[in-house]
Structures are given as structure tokens and as C-alpha cells.
Amino acid sequence: MRMIKKPAKATTPATRANTKASARAGNDPAPASSRATRAAERRAAIVDAAMEEFIARGFAATRLDDIAKRAGVAKGTIYLHFRDKESMFEELVRTVIVPVVTRLTALPPPAGSVRDLVETFASNFLKEVIGTRRGDLVRLIVAEGPRFPSVADFYYREVVSRGIAAMRALIELAIARGEIRQKNLAHYPQILVAPAMIAVIWQSLFARHAPLDAQDMLRVHLDLIFGERSTT
Amino acid sequence: MRMIKKPAKATTPATRANTKASARAGNDPAPASSRATRAAERRAAIVDAAMEEFIARGFAATRLDDIAKRAGVAKGTIYLHFRDKESMFEELVRTVIVPVVTRLTALPPPAGSVRDLVETFASNFLKEVIGTRRGDLVRLIVAEGPRFPSVADFYYREVVSRGIAAMRALIELAIARGEIRQKNLAHYPQILVAPAMIAVIWQSLFARHAPLDAQDMLRVHLDLIFGERSTT
DNA sequence: TGACAATGACTGACTGGTCAGTCATCTTAT
DNA sequence: ATAAGATGACTGACCAGTCAGTCATTGTCA
Numbered sequence: 157m158r159m160i161k162k163p164a165k166a167t168t169p170a171t172r173a174n175t176k177a178s179a180r181a182g183n184d185p186a187p188a189s190s191r192a193t194r195a196a197e198r199r200a201a202i203v204d205a206a207m208e209e210f211i212a213r214g215f216a217a218t219r220l221d222d223i224a225k226r227a228g229v230a231k232g233t234i235y236l237h238f239r240d241k242e243s244m245f246e247e248l249v250r251t252v253i254v255p256v257v258t259r260l261t262a263l264p265p266p267a268g269s270v271r272d273l274v275e276t277f278a279s280n281f282l283k284e285v286i287g288t289r290r291g292d293l294v295r296l297i298v299a300e301g302p303r304f305p306s307v308a309d310f311y312y313r314e315v316v317s318r319g320i321a322a323m324r325a326l327i328e329l330a331i332a333r334g335e336i337r338q339k340n341l342a343h344y345p346q347i348l349v350a351p352a353m354i355a356v357i358w359q360s361l362f363a364r365h366a367p368l369d370a371q372d373m374l375r376v377h378l379d380l381i382f383g384e385r386s387t388t
Numbered sequence: 389m390r391m392i393k394k395p396a397k398a399t400t401p402a403t404r405a406n407t408k409a410s411a412r413a414g415n416d417p418a419p420a421s422s423r424a425t426r427a428a429e430r431r432a433a434i435v436d437a438a439m440e441e442f443i444a445r446g447f448a449a450t451r452l453d454d455i456a457k458r459a460g461v462a463k464g465t466i467y468l469h470f471r472d473k474e475s476m477f478e479e480l481v482r483t484v485i486v487p488v489v490t491r492l493t494a495l496p497p498p499a500g501s502v503r504d505l506v507e508t509f510a511s512n513f514l515k516e517v518i519g520t521r522r523g524d525l526v527r528l529i530v531a532e533g534p535r536f537p538s539v540a541d542f543y544y545r546e547v548v549s550r551g552i553a554a555m556r557a558l559i560e561l562a563i564a565r566g567e568i569r570q571k572n573l574a575h576y577p578q579i580l581v582a583p584a585m586i587a588v589i590w591q592s593l594f595a596r597h598a599p600l601d602a603q604d605m606l607r608v609h610l611d612l613i614f615g616e617r618s619t620t
Numbered sequence: 621t622g623a624c625a626a627t628g629a630c631t632g633a634c635t636g637g638t639c640a641g642t643c644a645t646c647t648t649a650t
Numbered sequence: 651a652t653a654a655g656a657t658g659a660c661t662g663a664c665c666a667g668t669c670a671g672t673c674a675t676t677g678t679c680a
Contacts, residue, residue, distance in 0.1 A: 195629080214535060216448035220666065230631040232668080241666065299531030301593045303446060312597045338616070340608045346590070346600070347609050350582035357585075358578070361533045365544045373576040380570050380579065380612060423649065423655080430656095452640065462657040464642080473640065 199237050201227040206248050211292040215245055215300050242304075249297065249307050256290055257315055261322065270330035271382045274348075278374045281352055286370050287363075291356040298357075320345045335382055351377045431469050433459040438480050443524040447477055447532050474536075481529065481539050488522055489547055493554065502562035503614045506580075510606045513584055518602050519595075523588040530589075552577045567614055583609045 205226035209218045220241060224231040238244035260280055266273065285291045301308035323345035330336040341347060355370040362368075379385065437459035441450045452473060456463040470476035492512055498505065517523045533540035555577035562568040573579060587602040594600075611617065 198629095212534070214446060214448060214531070216446060217535070219664090224632095231666090232631055233629080235667070236629070295530065295534075298527065298589055298593065299446070302444070302527075303449070308593050309597070312594050316594060317598070338608070338612050340611065344583075344605045344608050346586050346605065347583050347612065350586040351576075351579050353589075354578050354582040354585055357530055361530065361540050362544050362548060365541070366549070368578070373578065376570070376572045376576050377579050380573065384570070426649095427655085451638090456658095463640090464657055465655085467641070468655070 198227070198229060198233065202229060202234055202237060202244075203248055203251055206244060207252060207289065207293065210245065210248070211289065211296055214296070215241075215303070245300070246304065246307055246310075249293070250310060252290065252293055253311065253315060256284060257318070260284065261318065270326055270333060270335050271378065274326060274382075275378060278352065278378070279371075282371055282374065286352070286355050287359045292360055294353075294356050295360045319349065323348050330382070337383075338381075341381070348381065430459070430461060430465065434461060434466055434469060434476075435480055435483055438476060439484060439521065439525065442477065442480070443521065443528055446528070447473075447535070477532070478536065478539055478542075481525070482542060484522070484525055485543065485546060488516060489550070492516065493550065502558055502565060502567050503610065506558060506614075507610060510584065510610070511603075514603055514606065518584070518587050519591045524592055526585075526588050527592045551581065555580050562614070569615075570613075573613070580613065 202223065205223045206218075208226060209223050212218075218241075220231055220234060224234055227234075234244070238247060260277070285294065297307060297311050301311070324342055327336060327342045327345060327348065331339055331342060351373055352370075355368060355373060358368045359370070434455065438450075438455045440458060441455050444450075452463055452466060456466055459466075466476070470479060492509070517526065529539060529543050533543070556574055559568060559574045559577060559580065563571055563574060583605055584602075587600060587605060590600045591602070
């Protein structure tokens with residue numbers, strides 16, 4: 157946002173003879189890494205640190221100085237990897253979200269009942285998202301979405317619409333197979349995932365007041381949709 | 389967030405003789421109001437303006453100057469009503485939330501089936517919260533909760549725990565009456581309200597990508613829980 | 621192979637704009 | 651008359667973004 161400045165005078169440039177000496181904050185002792193490798197590591201460190209800070213403080217209240225310190229990097233270094241704070245936030249979301257989606261959408265062999273499939277999916281979601289840093293990221297997206305339409309758009313395209321479509325397909329299959337009776341459910345796959353989302357939010361906001369057994373809740377919810385498990 | 393500052397010197401206070409002439413932004417022409425009334429009106433105007441701004445920008449990115457301008461008040465006036473930005477946010481949440489809770493918990497005569505009761509409740513929630521400014525406030529609480537533990541606590545105490553308890557009571561009643569079969573549902577009243585919460589969030593984040601017929605979704609969800617409506 | 625030069629990644633002090641909170645002064649109801 | 655209410659210019663802390671300078675790594679030549 158800052159305007160281009162005049163050349164900037166030198167103001168006693170000699171005084172900075174000290175510096176160095178403490179540089180390279182004590183991190184990787186690996187000396188044999190190539191430039192490219194090192195760069196990638198640093199970028200990853202910045203992304204990690206940024207995620208931590210953004211989750212803890214939100215976009216506006218996060219200081220780049222803090223991100224830099226946490227990443228063990230100078231502030232200027234951040235600008236070698238990201239254009240500005242805003243695009244750092246956007247890229248961060250992309251960087252973190254994409255692997256999760258690909259991992260979760262890699263559904264296991266479609267053997268067995270639809271319920272088994274959904275249960276596997278729920279179980280993965282539980283491990284990978286609910287109560288983890290990634291769950292906090294989801295909350296962060298809900299929080300900052302309105303101020304970052306591009307993030308909300310991205311999240312809708314890459315996560316929500318895909319997830320909804322996948323769930324709808326599963327529901328339709330289950331209806332065809334007679335595993336689900338309520339036909340209208342296919343119109344609102346949101347209903348299928350709603351408790352999982354609530355669990356994510358609950359864990360970040362209320363867990364310390366009233367811990368929630370997300371796993372059991374999801375089981376009960378699936379019982380509701382598919383009918384109680386027969387104890388065969 | 390700013391720390392308490394030292395007294396701050398006065399620096400040429402006399403130079404400000406001009407001022408006035410345009411003050412009192414053109415608002416209420418009512419001259420006959422008492423001090424107390426006027427004060428209450430101003431406070432309300434500030435609360436409204438603050439809610440609008442906080443919802444649009446989040447806590448950290450909201451400027452008190454903007455709130456003052458929107459409320460038609462000078463910045464200093466805000467400090468006659470609130471200690472600082474943070475406590476303004478906290479009081480704002482209390483001020484806005486309480487009436488909603490009391491209105492919603494004023495359930496209609498307990499005649500008819502539990503499903504009718506729940507449906508009435510859902511219908512009120514739909515009108516009063518989903519897709520309204522108050523719905524945005526819920527999203528705001530989710531967004532800022534982690535940075536305002538006192539707000540999250542308040543919200544948990546006044547809204548969440550009460551709502552959960554009320555829903556649990558209804559579920560147990562419905563189970564006793566045979567309206568609900570799934571007995572475990574009483575352990576997780578969250579499941580009952582989850583789609584409503586999702587609807588709130590959906591409307592603020594994704595409505596423009598994919599509008600959601602919240603009313604119909606809630607109906608389908610209730611069909612799922614209570615069984616499809618008999619067409620008697 | 622060893623020495624020197626070129627490269628560009630990295631650093632952090634610095635700048636300028638921003639904004640929460642203050643307070644001397646003015647206004648108005650009582 | 652006068653005290654409570656209201657105003658908005660002002661202050662100082664704060665922080666995103668910049669850039670001159672440093673030095674580890676890589677490339678080149680004898």
C-alpha cells in the first residue's frame with residue numbers, strides 16, 4: 157500500500173558495522189542444502205508461523221514482525237516470498253487447504269455399504285481436521301471470509317462445492333440402495349456435514365467449557381440418517 | 389489494546405477558536421427530549437453503528453472514527469458511554485444478544501406436538517436470525533471469540549448452554565412421547581441445531597455463490613429427526 | 621585444485637501513514 | 651448561572667513495507 161519513496165538518503169550508513177554475529181537464528185544445522193531447498197524450507201517456516209499467528213490473532217491484529225520472529229527470519233525475507241500481508245494470507249489458505257482436500261477426497265476402495273464409506277470419511281475428518289490446527293483454519297476462514305472475498309471464493313470452489321457434490325452423490329447412492337429413506341436429503345447435503353462443522357467450531361470456542369465427544373456425536377448423527385446399526 | 393499512556397501534554401491549546409458552525413450532524417430535530425432520553429438514543433446509535441462496522445470489518449480493522457461518523461457523533465462522545473474499544477465490543481454483544489435470547493426463549497403455549505413446538509422455534513429463528521444482521525453477529529462471535537474469551541464465555545453461558553439445555557429437554561419429551569425414536573439424540577442436542585447454525589454461516593459466506601433455502605432445509609432436517617410428516 | 625569474482629538471499633533500521641485515546645473548549649438543559 | 655454533555659484537533663504508539671548493506675554460495679579461471 158505504501159507509495160514509492162524517494163531514493164532515501166544514506167543516514168550514517170557506516171554505523172551498521174556490527175550486525176551479523178547473531179544472524180541465522182539457530183535453526184537448521186543442515187549445511188548441505190541447496191539454495192532452492194533452503195528457500196523452500198524458509199517459505200514453509202513462514203507459512204507455518206503465519207498460520208499460527210493468524211489463527212491466534214486474526215488477520216488485522218497479526219504483526220508481520222511476530223511472524224518473522226516465529227519463523228526465525230527477518231521481516232524483509234517475508235517479502236521475498238509474498239507480495240504483501242494480504243496476498244500472504246490468501247496464499248497461506250491455498251497452501252494449507254489443498255493438501256487436506258486431496259487427502260480427504262482420496263476415498264478408500266468403494267467396497268461395502270455407503271454408510272461404511274461415510275463413516276470412514278467422518279473418521280478421517282475427525283483425525284485430520286476436528287480439533288487440529290486445520291480446524292482452526294476453517295474457523296479463521298469463516299471469520300475472515302467476508303473481508304477476503306477471494307479466500308471465500310476459493311474455499312467455496314475448492315472445498316465446499318466439491319464436498320457438497322460428493323456428499324450428494326453418496327446420498328443418492330444410499331437412497332438407491334435403500335440405506336437412506338429420507339429422499340429429500342439429497343437436496344441438502346449440508347445436513348449430512350453440519351454436525352461435523354459444528355464440532356470444528358465447538359472445539360475452538362467452547363471445548364474448555366464443555367468438551368464435546370465429536371466422534372460419538374458423529375456416530376449418533378449417522379445412526380439418525382442411516383438408521384441405528386444392527387448389532388449383527 | 390493500547391497500553392495506558394502517560395498524561396500527554398497540552399501543546400498550544402488556544403489555537404482552536406474556530407470550530408463549531410457545522411456541528412450536530414443533521415439528525416433528530418426533536419428538541420423536547422430530556423437529557424436521559426437523548427443519552428439513551430445516542431448510546432443506541434453508537435451501538436447500531438458499531439455493530440454495522442464490526443460485522444463488516446471485524447474488531448481490529450474497525451476504526452472508532454468510522455463508528456462515530458456513522459452514529460452521527462463525535463469520537464469523544466463514544467468515550468462517554470464506553471471505557472475503550474474492547475469493552476465497547478463486549479458490551480455491544482451483550483446488548484444485542486440478550487433481547488434476542490429472551491424473545492426466542494419466550495416459547496409459545498406448549499400445546500400440540502413437540503415437533504410443532506420445534507417448528508415454531510425454527511421458524512422464529514429463521515425470521516429473527518438467519519440472514520439478518522443478528523446472524524452476522526453470530527458469525528462475528530465465532531470470528532472474534534478466541535480473542536475475546538469474555539465474549540465467548542458470555543455467549544456460551546447466555547446462549548449456547550441455555551439453548552442446548554432447552555433442546556435437550558424438548559428431545560427428551562419427544563422421546564417420551566414417542567415422537568423421536570433415536571434415543572441417543574438427547575446426548576447431542578447440537579445435532580438438532582447444527583443445520584440452523586450452518587444456515588447462518590452459509591448466508592454470510594456463500595449465499596451469493598449458491599443461495600440456500602434455509603426454511604426448506606430445516607424442514608427436511610426435522611423430517612429426518614421426527615419422521616416425515618403424515619399428510620393427514 | 622585453489623583463489624577470486626559475481627550473485628542474490630537475507631537482514632533490520634528506518635519511514636510515513638494510521639488510529640486509539642485525551643482534553644481544552646464550546647453548548648445546552650436545568 | 652453552571653455543570654454535565656459534546657466536540658474534534660492533537661498526540662504518541664504502532665506497524666506495513668522499503669532498501670542499503672552484508673555475506674554465504676556458486677561460477678570461473680589459472
